[in-house]
Amino acid sequence: MFKVTFFSAKPYDISFFNKNTLSDKFQFDFLETHLGPHIVNAVDDGSFAVCAFVNDKLTSEVIGVLAKKNVKVIALRCAGFNNVDLNAARQYGIRVCRVPAYSPEAVAEHAVAMLLTLNRKTHKAYNRVREQNFSLNGLLGFNLHGKTVGVIGTGKIGKAFCKIMAGFGCRVVAYDMVPDAELASLCVAYLSFNEVLQQADILSLHCPLTAENEYLINADTIRMMKPGVSIINTSRGGLINTNDVIDALKLGQIAYLGIDVYEQEEKLFFKDLSANIIPDDTIQRLMSFPNVLVTGHQAFFTQEAMAQIADVTLNSIDLLSKGSEPDAAVMLT
Incomplete structure (x- = not known):
C-alpha cells in the first residue's frame, strides 16, 4: 500500500479523498500545515507521493529533501503550478502531476x-x-x-x-x-x-x-x-x-x-x-x-469540483505507482 502525505489538508479534503473509490489503495497522512522548508522533514521516508495545494512552496530546497526521502511523485490537487520548481523536480527525477481541469x-x-x-x-x-x-x-x-x-x-x-x-x-x-x-x-x-x-x-x-x-x-x-x-x-x-x-x-x-x-x-x-x-x-x-x-480562494469549491480533484489526483498517483502514465495534460514532469 503506497503512502501519500497531504499538506494544507482541510476537513473537506479529508472527506472527499477518504470517500473516493481509490482510497483503499493508499495510506493517507493528512497534515494541516502548508508545505515549505520549515516542515518538509515531517514527510516519512516511506511516502511514495506528496499531495500539495496552491499555497504550498515546492522550492528546489524542499524538492531536494523530498528526493532524499525517496518521494517519487508530487501530486498537485490544483491546476496552477507556479509554486513548484519544475526544473528541480526534473533534476531529482520526481514526477509532478496536477488536476488541469476540475469542473x-x-x-x-x-x-x-x-x-x-x-x-x-x-x-x-x-x-x-x-x-x-x-x-x-x-x-x-x-x-x-x-x-x-x-x-x-x-x-x-x-x-x-x-x-x-x-x-x-x-x-x-x-x-x-x-x-x-x-x-x-x-x-x-x-x-x-x-x-x-x-x-x-x-x-x-x-x-x-x-x-x-x-x-x-x-x-x-x-x-x-x-x-x-x-x-x-x-x-x-x-x-x-x-x-x-x-x-x-x-x-x-x-x-x-x-x-x-x-x-x-x-x-x-x-x-x-x-x-x-x-x-x-x-x-x-x-x-x-x-x-x-x-473571497478567500473559494471559486473552485463545489461538490463536483472536489470530487473530481480527488478522483484525478488519486488516479494519477495510482497509474504512476504502476509505472503507467496519466494523460499528458495531467503531467508536468
Missing part, C-alpha cells in the same frame, strides 16, 4: 457571481433588509446585456466564462496566445491584448501565472482601460499589482474589483483569522473599499 464551470460561475454581486450589490441588500431597511438608495447597478466583456485566457475556465457572458447578451472579446476555434465560431472576437483592455467594460482574468505575465494588471495597463472598468480575478493573485489597483480605485479608473485570489494570500487564505489582527495593510485597505469584493 471549470465552478470557477467560471464564481467569477460571474462576483460580478453580479458587485454590480447589483446583493451583499449590501442582504444586510440592509435584515435590518428592516428596504431603501434602494445606493443599490443602483447596470445591465450586463450589451456590455463588452474582455477575457484574458480562454482555456477551459475562460471558455466556460465566455459562454456564460454571451448568454447574458454581452459582447465578448478575448485574448489568448492560442485562440479557441469553437469560441471564435460561436461568440468570441479574438483581439490583441491591448485591444481587449481598451474595449472592455468588464475584464475577467483566466490565465495562469507565469514569469512573463506577473503583474499583468499594473499602472500602465490600467491606463489603457476604459474609465470605470470592472475587473474580476479568479485565477492567480500575482496577475495583479495590488498597490496599482488601489491607486486606480481611489481615482475611479476602476469602478469595481472582485478578487478570489491575492498575491500574498498564503498568509491569509484557508485560515480562520477572525480573532486576529491582520498585519497586512494592503488587504485591509482593499477590503475597506465599498466597491471591492474579496
Whole structure:
C-alpha cells in the first residue's frame, strides 16, 4: 500500500479523498500545515507521493529533501503550478502531476457571481433588509446585456466564462496566445491584448501565472482601460499589482474589483483569522473599499469540483505507482 502525505489538508479534503473509490489503495497522512522548508522533514521516508495545494512552496530546497526521502511523485490537487520548481523536480527525477481541469464551470460561475454581486450589490441588500431597511438608495447597478466583456485566457475556465457572458447578451472579446476555434465560431472576437483592455467594460482574468505575465494588471495597463472598468480575478493573485489597483480605485479608473485570489494570500487564505489582527495593510485597505469584493480562494469549491480533484489526483498517483502514465495534460514532469 503506497503512502501519500497531504499538506494544507482541510476537513473537506479529508472527506472527499477518504470517500473516493481509490482510497483503499493508499495510506493517507493528512497534515494541516502548508508545505515549505520549515516542515518538509515531517514527510516519512516511506511516502511514495506528496499531495500539495496552491499555497504550498515546492522550492528546489524542499524538492531536494523530498528526493532524499525517496518521494517519487508530487501530486498537485490544483491546476496552477507556479509554486513548484519544475526544473528541480526534473533534476531529482520526481514526477509532478496536477488536476488541469476540475469542473471549470465552478470557477467560471464564481467569477460571474462576483460580478453580479458587485454590480447589483446583493451583499449590501442582504444586510440592509435584515435590518428592516428596504431603501434602494445606493443599490443602483447596470445591465450586463450589451456590455463588452474582455477575457484574458480562454482555456477551459475562460471558455466556460465566455459562454456564460454571451448568454447574458454581452459582447465578448478575448485574448489568448492560442485562440479557441469553437469560441471564435460561436461568440468570441479574438483581439490583441491591448485591444481587449481598451474595449472592455468588464475584464475577467483566466490565465495562469507565469514569469512573463506577473503583474499583468499594473499602472500602465490600467491606463489603457476604459474609465470605470470592472475587473474580476479568479485565477492567480500575482496577475495583479495590488498597490496599482488601489491607486486606480481611489481615482475611479476602476469602478469595481472582485478578487478570489491575492498575491500574498498564503498568509491569509484557508485560515480562520477572525480573532486576529491582520498585519497586512494592503488587504485591509482593499477590503475597506465599498466597491471591492474579496473571497478567500473559494471559486473552485463545489461538490463536483472536489470530487473530481480527488478522483484525478488519486488516479494519477495510482497509474504512476504502476509505472503507467496519466494523460499528458495531467503531467508536468
